[in-house]
Structures are given as C-alpha cells and as structure tokens.
Amino acid sequence: MASVTGSSVSLSVSVKQSQGISRAANVKAFSVSFNGNSFPSLRVQPTTRRLVVTAAAKPETVTKVCDIVKKQLALPEGTEVAGHSKFAHLGADSLDTVEIVMGLEEEFGITVEEDSAQSIATVQDAADLIEELIAKKD
Known part of the structure; x- marks a missing residue:
C-alpha cells in the first residue's frame, strides 16, 4: 500500500494483483481511500497499464x-x-x-x-x- 499525506489531505492507494505483486507493470486493479472515504476498485485496461503521477511544482x-x-x-x-x-x-x-x-x-x-x-x-x-x-x- 502506498500512502501520500499532505497538509490537509491524505490519500492512500492499495494495489492488488491477480497473481501476487512482482512488478508495477502487472498491476490489474487498485482501490483508493480519500479522507476516510473508500472508492470502488479501479481496473487498469490491458492497453493502459501506464500510471501517471502528477507532482507538485518544483x-x-x-x-x-x-x-x-x-x-x-x-x-x-x-x-x-x-x-x-x-x-x-x-x-x-x-x-x-x-x-x-x-x-x-x-x-x-x-x-x-x-x-x-x-x-x-x-x-x-x-x-x-x-x-x-x-x-x-x-
């Protein structure tokens, strides 16, 4: 599980795979919890296995x-x-x-x-x- 915490926002992401965790490229689904509210699992389409993370300004x-x-x-x-x-x-x-x-x-x-x-x-x-x-x- 990855967790990112800001000054007023907390975001946690749980990563699940059908065959165990071996590589990030094999991620099949993940769920998101934001400020204590859980959102349904999100699925990664076979053609979109790229994860884009936007960081704050330099x-x-x-x-x-x-x-x-x-x-x-x-x-x-x-x-x-x-x-x-x-x-x-x-x-x-x-x-x-x-x-x-x-x-x-x-x-x-x-x-x-x-x-x-x-x-x-x-x-x-x-x-x-x-x-x-x-x-x-x-």
Missing part, C-alpha cells in the same frame, strides 16, 4: 513565487512565505493579487487566463499553475 518555482509575493506585497524582512501561504492571510487584496499574477507572468514568460487567475489562493496554487502553463507552452 521547489525552485515555489521559491521564485514566494520572492515575487514578498516583493509585490512589500512584506517586512523575516515574514515567512511558503507554499501553503494564502494571499489573503498575507494581506493581499484583489488588486494585489492581480499585480502578483502580472509579476509571475513577467518572471516566467507565461500568460495566465482570467479564469485561472481567479482560482489562485495560495503560493502553491500559483506555482502549480505556472508549471502547468510552462509544460503546455513547451
């Missing part, structure tokens, strides 16, 4: 976003800004958030659509969106 992306947020909000030296930091808790209003997004667009050479910009609440949200947009761009 640490260096999160660091750059933190630096831009600190600069845009003119936060005092020593103010902690991390992936879990919410813009609202740092004192950002809607105009500040727009300015942060503009700074991110300039720094990373991306364009953030208005719908996507409205879904950004934390530094991690911004970093994940940046990674996604950079991947689409390439």
Whole structure:
C-alpha cells in the first residue's frame, strides 16, 4: 500500500494483483481511500497499464513565487512565505493579487487566463499553475 499525506489531505492507494505483486507493470486493479472515504476498485485496461503521477511544482518555482509575493506585497524582512501561504492571510487584496499574477507572468514568460487567475489562493496554487502553463507552452 502506498500512502501520500499532505497538509490537509491524505490519500492512500492499495494495489492488488491477480497473481501476487512482482512488478508495477502487472498491476490489474487498485482501490483508493480519500479522507476516510473508500472508492470502488479501479481496473487498469490491458492497453493502459501506464500510471501517471502528477507532482507538485518544483521547489525552485515555489521559491521564485514566494520572492515575487514578498516583493509585490512589500512584506517586512523575516515574514515567512511558503507554499501553503494564502494571499489573503498575507494581506493581499484583489488588486494585489492581480499585480502578483502580472509579476509571475513577467518572471516566467507565461500568460495566465482570467479564469485561472481567479482560482489562485495560495503560493502553491500559483506555482502549480505556472508549471502547468510552462509544460503546455513547451
């Protein structure tokens, strides 16, 4: 059983095989438990035995976003800004958030659509969106 735990979310995945566990490529079915709720077993089709895992943004992306947020909000030296930091808790209003997004667009050479910009609440949200947009761009 594999388990991934975040700051507020816990995800467990149990892997079952019809003939024992020997290789990940032989996975036939798995079940998912999310925050104590179990979901039915999911089956892997013979043609789709590939498992894709999406990871959070790179640490260096999160660091750059933190630096831009600190600069845009003119936060005092020593103010902690991390992936879990919410813009609202740092004192950002809607105009500040727009300015942060503009700074991110300039720094990373991306364009953030208005719908996507409205879904950004934390530094991690911004970093994940940046990674996604950079991947689409390439």
